[in-house]
Amino acid sequence: MTDRLWDKDVQEFIEACKHEKLADIEVGYSGIGSAFLSVSARYRTRRGRLIPIGYRWVESGKWGTHAEVYLGTVPAPAGHDAKDFFRLAWKTRLWWERNHVAYALLAVTTLYFKAHAVRDRMQLEHLENLKKDQEFSAALLKGGIDDGLDVDQRREAISQARDAALRTLNDLAHLYGAHSEPGGE
Incomplete structure (x- = not known):
């Protein structure tokens, strides 16, 4: 991980984690079995109250899967x-903090895109390392589901890459982001 700390994508993710109005940043996946990242955090109001804030993917009958x-x-x-961010501040009765709310929502959106870039790069590196394993490489080249090779083994390797990337993102967010005090809300 220390080698990755100097990557441009990782540095941009770390900088996004340092937003002064965000605390307890966590990166996860929207929904069960979803490949869509989500970012959740807590917004600290001027009075010190903590409010959940985030970027996620949701399913609706009218629009299908969309980001919110x-x-x-x-x-x-x-x-x-x-x-749009000002409207959200109005609906949550934080009109006097609308600029701070808008910047916090922009920071959460930035965190989402930076996390996506870091995750994709880490997964690619992990899968390239797996490619050096000849059996795994042959399975990828043959490609078909019914090629006689262990599909579950391939899915497990991809799942491990996904989990390792998510753990790293959350570790970075925990190390470089702010934290709410115990009993803060």
């Missing part, structure tokens, strides 16, 4: 327009 940001219990489409 949320603050407290109020969700909004994951747009990149400040006026």
Whole structure:
């Protein structure tokens, strides 16, 4: 991991974790078995109250799977327009903090995209290391589901890469992000 600390993507993720209004940053997956990353944190108001904030993927009958940001219990489409973030601040009764809310939502969105870049790169590195294993490499080249090779073994290797990347992201967020005090809310 120490070699990766100098990667540009990792440095950008670390910088995004240092946002002064965000605490307890956690990277996970939206839904069970989902490949979509999500970011959750806590927004610290001017009065010191902590409110859940994040970027996630949700399923709806009308729109299908789509990204949304949320603050407290109020969700909004994951747009990149400040006026959408101001509306979210209004709905959560934080109008006087609308600029801080907008920057925190932008920071959460940035965290999502930076986490995505780091995760993809780490998974690619892990799978390239697996490619050196000749049996695994032959399984990838043959490709078909019914090629007589252990499909579960391939899925397990990919799952290990996914879990290792997620653990690293959460470790970095824990090391470089702020934390709420015990009993903070």
